[in-house]
Amino acid sequence: MGAGAAHPDVTDKYSTAVRLEHPGTSEDDANLISISKARQHGGDEAASALLQSHMQQYMAKNSFAYAALTGGRGANTGGGDGGSE
Numbered sequence: 885m886g887a888g889a890a891h892p893d894v895t896d897k898y899s900t901a902v903r904l905e906h907p908g909t910s911e912d913d914a915n916l917i918s919i920s921k922a923r924q925h926g927g928d929e930a931a932s933a934l935l936q937s938h939m940q941q942y943m944a945k946n947s948f949a950y951a952a953l954t955g956g957r958g959a960n961t962g963g964g965d966g967g968s969e
Contacts, residue, residue, distance in 0.1 A: 889936035895918070898918035899911070
């Protein structure tokens with residue numbers, strides 16, 4: 885977890901509370917609303933911490949999806965670049 889980011893448990897609690905308060909809210913919308921609520925309760929620092937946590941979780945999911953799509957190979961392996969497959 886990066887410096888200043890909220891713990892994922894905190895992020896999940898905010899997003900879950902939003903989805904309970906607003907049934908049918910998508911995960912993306914719940915995340916945005918939760919950042920606004922964090923700002924109301926804890927100011928800009930709390931909102932920034934929640935935003936950083938959401939960004940880190942997104943980047944991790946994106947990385948895992950890329951690894952699954954490519955079979956875990958890096959972008960520069962194989963394909964005529966001198967590497968072996």
